[in-house]
Amino acid sequence: MEQAHLTAVLGFPLFAALSDEARGRLQAEGFVQSQPVDAILFEQGQGAQFLHVILSGSVALVGSAAATEASVDVPADAQSRVVVDREAIIEIFGAGDVVTIAAVLLNLPYMMSARTIAPSRIAYLPAPLIRSFLDNEASFAKAVAMKLAKHWRLLSRQLKDQKLRSGTQRLGGYLLSLSDGRMNGAATIDLPVDRRTLASWLGMSAENLSRSLAQLKSIGVHVSGRHTQIDDIARVRSFCLEDDLR
Amino acid sequence: MEQAHLTAVLGFPLFAALSDEARGRLQAEGFVQSQPVDAILFEQGQGAQFLHVILSGSVALVGSAAATEASVDVPADAQSRVVVDREAIIEIFGAGDVVTIAAVLLNLPYMMSARTIAPSRIAYLPAPLIRSFLDNEASFAKAVAMKLAKHWRLLSRQLKDQKLRSGTQRLGGYLLSLSDGRMNGAATIDLPVDRRTLASWLGMSAENLSRSLAQLKSIGVHVSGRHTQIDDIARVRSFCLEDDLR
DNA sequence: CGGCTTATTGACATACGTCAACTATTGTGG
DNA sequence: CCACAATAGTTGACGTATGTCAATAAGCCG
Structure with missing residues (x-):
């Protein structure tokens, strides 16, 4: 059953042109999980272990910041501060999307958390595998670049909206x-x-x-x-x- | 003299691993311009003709929106509206950066304008050439993906800041x-x-x-x-x- | 139907934008 | 080198947009 789901992954444009060997590794090392609503896929600050591909459902990228009075009067006395976690949804991804490919490529900690906002089927593809595809699978790097370009435009549009x-x-x-x-x-x-x-x-x-x-x-x-x-x-x-x- | 400048482009990580043939085409088809402060490299809405590489100086990506009273009382009567152009800087790029690679890859109009905020030397690389590199130069697609990943993180950090x-x-x-x-x-x-x-x-x-x-x-x-x-x-x-x- | 969550509304506080006046800095010509 | 203009930055007064808290209303589900 898992294999069937991973086959779906191979149908997405991002993975469509992988070599047979790469397809095999993907099917061998990746796995699929069904998640209820409000499941945390990963949390801000942790290392990027997997590339998450949304097979169905919907996932929110959420940034959080400790929020305080942030008043200048209250000095840097951590104890006396009222710290409440505040969060904001940065982006919402749907079926066919990939959640945060940037952290995976750069092998850096996630800057944000990801949480399902609907029951979702998620494919987990090991980050090292993805990074190796980038080196060895010519078409994959291009597909990733195109995907990132689209995501970049979505974000910059949002930023523009936010500022203007x-x-x-x-x-x-x-x-x-x-x-x-x-x-x-x-x-x-x-x-x-x-x-x-x-x-x-x-x-x-x-x-x-x-x-x-x-x-x-x-x-x-x-x-x-x-x-x-x-x-x-x-x-x-x-x-x-x-x-x-x- | 131009050739000398274009050679500098070849030194950047993004272009470091190009084939000899690609290097040749880049030098043949690209050119370099020195721009004073406040020069417009391109404007929001126009098609992506070139990939702009900053050799020195500094370029701001600026989004603009017609701003009006935006009051609900004033109906959709374009004539009676006071329309003033408002703008916001979305990102600032420096030497070694590439200004908006997303529009070039996707062959779409720029979503923003670019303006020098310091005297700058800019390399202009024809968009079709860049897109062909993406297909034919294995290492280039990867380098582009990495660059876009970094830019994506910069933007998402900004968006997070803006919202939180x-x-x-x-x-x-x-x-x-x-x-x-x-x-x-x-x-x-x-x-x-x-x-x-x-x-x-x-x-x-x-x-x-x-x-x-x-x-x-x-x-x-x-x-x-x-x-x-x-x-x-x-x-x-x-x-x-x-x-x-x- | 009643209890839960979710959405709306009102009252109020705050952050931020805008306009205008003022000050500081930079540049230019005598 | 000074005087002056032009530009850039600061400050104050004020209005508006948006957040916050609390109360109410509307959906939703057992």
Whole structure:
């Protein structure tokens, strides 16, 4: 059964052009696990042992930082500080994605933790194996570079949004990204994640997400539960100052 | 003279292991330009024509978005809107770096503009050439993957900071990153960029950067002009809740 | 139906952006 | 080398966006 799942991995573009020998090693050394929601795949700070490939489900990359009052008045007296862990979702990956290939390639500790946000089937491929593919499998290095290039663009778009746009605009942009690229007319969408997760991903509080949703009502965006209706995509686009760069 | 500069390109890790034929093509098809400060290498939205390699100097990747009142009350009446271009620095690259390799690989329009923030010598390598290297030069694809992996980590760190930490904390973290990795003791730093640029990069207004610098004074960070003195690195680290993940 | 979680709303505090005035620094021509 | 202008940086006052806490409402599931 595991073998069957690993065969699925071989079907992904990233692994499609591996040599027979490499395919064999992958099937021999990799394994598949089914994870419930909220399973931790790895934690921030630990060494990159595996490349995680999502066969089905959905995984959030979450960054955490000890949060304190961070007030200047309170001196560097660790004891007296109120330290609460704060976290933010940096990226959400779905089927066919690879969770953090950068740490694996560079053989460095993960900068973030990964947690399933839906029941998921995950393939675990040993990091040294992946690194050896990079040296020995010509097509693999190229596929990895392409994958990383796409991921880089996703992140830089997010960073741009974070630095230049309001929470409400980011929300609008997110909704547009779910309405599969149409430029105008109406759209009906189902939100794939719960509010808390979405808020964390968009970089705002859940409370503000609610308020932002309420605000969007006035430009023809109606949300109830996970069901969403956009009356006029163009109107939302203009509100969000969305460019077409993907 | 150009050839001499292009030879420098060949010395960078990214191009170090190219075949002789590839080196020849690179020297034949690439060229070098010296740019003053504030030169635009390319603009957001245009197709990726070249891979830009920084031989010396410094280049900012800057994202821009039309900014408006973005008020819900004002309807989608483009005429009545006050549209001002807002921009933010997404990343700063220095000698040895490659500016936006992602767009070149994917053959997509740039998502951001690039502007020199210091006089710079830039090598222009035609995008199709780079893409052909990816297919035909085994070592190049790997080098590109490694480079992209590093860039991905830089971006994700920034995104994490943006979502989890205050402006002052980001500033502190930046100063620490300039004090070449020491964990404690004092440090003396020279800021490599002006305040406006730094503020934009850290995702805050220049005014707030000033105030943040003032705040840091109370934890032993003294800045005058571009010269910076940190009394106790550990103190700053604890204030900024800096983790050690790079 | 009742108890649980999840989402919304309101009141309030805080961080941050903006505008304007002021000061410091840099550069330039006499 | 000084005087002056131009640019860059700082400071204060103020408004807005967003986070936080608490209370309420709405879904969800046994």
